[in-house]
Amino acid sequence: MSDIYVIGHKAPDTDTVCSAIVYAGIKGYKPATAGPINEETEFALKQFGVPAPEVLENASGKTLVLVDHNEPGQRVDGAEKILAIIDHHKMNFNYPDPIFIHVEPVGSTATVIAKMFPNEVKANKAYAGLLLSAILSDTVIFKSPTTTEEDKKIAQELAQVAGISDITKFGVDLKKAKASIKGKPVADVVHVDFKDYDFKGKKVGIGQTEVVDIEEVYERKDEFVNYLNELKNSKGYDMVIFMATDIIKEGTELYYVGNAAIIEKAFNVKVSGPSVWLPGVMSRKKQVAPPVEKVYLEG
Amino acid sequence: MSDIYVIGHKAPDTDTVCSAIVYAGIKGYKPATAGPINEETEFALKQFGVPAPEVLENASGKTLVLVDHNEPGQRVDGAEKILAIIDHHKMNFNYPDPIFIHVEPVGSTATVIAKMFPNEVKANKAYAGLLLSAILSDTVIFKSPTTTEEDKKIAQELAQVAGISDITKFGVDLKKAKASIKGKPVADVVHVDFKDYDFKGKKVGIGQTEVVDIEEVYERKDEFVNYLNELKNSKGYDMVIFMATDIIKEGTELYYVGNAAIIEKAFNVKVSGPSVWLPGVMSRKKQVAPPVEKVYLEG
Known part of the structure; x- marks a missing residue:
């Protein structure tokens, strides 16, 4: 198996984790997260039967694909060799070699990945479900002002593949998974x-x-x-x-x-x-x- | 017509000018160059019957798509509002908003554009000819160590569309157009x-x-x-x-x-x-x- 890791930002959220899993799966790389996953992401993974990725708190010596971030301050510790970036954030990146970079100003990295690999995603129910979860999470069920028409259109297509008939209900269930603050300090x-x-x-x-x-x-x-x-x-x-x-x-x-x-x-x-x-x-x-x-x- | 300008780096070369023309043509934007074009680029434009783009030495107040560069020092004067970047260089870019960015580590920006718009380029002999010229220029007829297998493959396809039967001969003719130093200070x-x-x-x-x-x-x-x-x-x-x-x-x-x-x-x-x-x-x-x-x- 490849020794290339696909990893999102520190304090991982659903977009960063699901984007890493799907991109790694399509490319034959290894998915990882820069820290433990939260309850919302756990809900999404469980829903589509996908195991949580390896936690990689130090990436020294590893070759990385960065998803959902590009700024140095948001990277996993020890990140040095970067092969590619897939993102939807503003750019603040300086690197000595030309590498593959694809960024689109949409509501989630999941939308970018779904657009890059339409066939692979349509052929895989779990990929579609994870990307749908990521879009709903990052756009707050299309209510965030960062939401674009493309996010909504892609989410509809993904929901069909993933077998989710009521997108809003699924989004609320997903959000509820980490939304309760009962008992939390x-x-x-x-x-x-x-x-x-x-x-x-x-x-x-x-x-x-x-x-x-x-x-x-x-x-x-x-x-x-x-x-x-x-x-x-x-x-x-x-x-x-x-x-x-x-x-x-x-x-x-x-x-x-x-x-x-x-x-x-x-x-x-x-x-x-x-x-x-x-x-x-x-x-x-x-x-x-x-x-x-x-x-x-x-x- | 759109008020968005597609522009390459200062001291324009054939890749930067031809990439700007083709990307602008496909997107309905305006092509421009940050300075006068050189003899090699002139040769390519003449060969495929394309007029030279507008020279824009100050871009204040304009919305820009940058091709073939991203670093601040290489930009046309007055560049402020940037909508997108298409490039093949190392990244040194910091911008406050998320924008569209696509960079691939290949021999020329023309290769990146040919990959992004295969149908549009195959349907347009002049676009194919300009992109072929740009690839041959930037890779020094495939002899530069920056050349990738993708550059060669795409160039073959473009040559077919452009009606160029001997790629190497065309490349040498192109290079000759500015290569003579006779009479130059x-x-x-x-x-x-x-x-x-x-x-x-x-x-x-x-x-x-x-x-x-x-x-x-x-x-x-x-x-x-x-x-x-x-x-x-x-x-x-x-x-x-x-x-x-x-x-x-x-x-x-x-x-x-x-x-x-x-x-x-x-x-x-x-x-x-x-x-x-x-x-x-x-x-x-x-x-x-x-x-x-x-x-x-x-x-």
Whole structure:
């Protein structure tokens, strides 16, 4: 078997893991993940009878195909020899040799792979099911503003092959698999998807969790606010934001610690406590980080 | 008509210009070049009855598709909004939005485009002829070490569509169109394709010209050596190299000013004057810059 590994980014999500499995399968490479898989991905793998890939926390000496990421900071430790990149993110990549790179501005890497290998994917129910899961996950069941018409069209085709008759129901079941925060420590919930930003020299942290029942978050409001305060004070943040995004109601309860005026300006709202409901806001990348950065740059 | 321009790198060559024309034609965009085209490209355009594209020396405010390059330093002035990249070079690209990027490690961008649009290219004799010209130019009629089996295979297919029965003869005619240095000032010949390198803090310049008759270079040896000395002294180079590459004999007469011991070590030869014949050496990128850099790093 080939000694080439196909691997996604650190803190693996469903798109990164399923894209690695399918691309590796089609090319005869080995799939791997840069860390343990989450409950949502586990649900998808189980649904289509596919085993979890090898966890590769250090890739020294290995030849890698990177899927679903390209920036150095998101790579598995020890990544050196890169053979190819398949992705849907912005590019921040510098490499001494010409290599194969294919990036499309669509909602998920799975969409890119389904377009690259239409015949292989149509002939394999499990591949179609995994890619469908990845598209639904990354586009938040087509509700994320990153969704394109191509993602929807490809998902329809994949659902047919995978034998999924109700795409939305399948998407909600998939999301539910990791959406409940019951019994999870707040630190884990805040950090499952957390990014640091530098806004005009100030450190701002923004975490996000998707939930299917926002009440679970409301019940633990004080816990979240206390934890965000602790984080801000101990790690030198100017502001810490936590997005509890309800994918059914399509909106975000945004918790924050820091200067309330920044939140009011960024989202054109009045706030009267440590959180505010922002209807329609689903994406950190497109709807939260840019307006907050804008206030910092203007201020 | 679309307001999107497809454009290649500065100091345009045949691959960059023909790739821009064909990609623009297929996509309904406008072809452009970042500077005047050279005699070789002119020959190819004439051969297939295609007009030269618009010269766009400043692209401010335009939306661009970049072909045959991606690094910021090689871009047309004023390039800001980039929609897509089609290339065969190493990647050094950082952009804030996800965009379409397709790069393959083959001998020319023309090969990449022929693979992306097989039907469109097969249906258009001029497109096939331009892409064939670009492949022959960039791979030095398949003699460059950057040539892949795919370049050769695609070139055969394109030649059939373009009505070229003798590929090698066509390639030599193409190369001859700009290869003669008769009547050209030495400074122009040395600078038509000249790159500066930083080797362990020392500035090294390497120029290259392809010729079909090395005697033309030998006749003007003193002129070249005097000019290289002048360049070294006036611009702070530690070494200046000029490659006169004979594409028929398949080798390079390498002129240099600087420490002869570096040349001897780099190419494992004895030198007894300002130049040395290196059989089989065709590529600055693969066969000259790396061994010279190695000596600097070791020294």
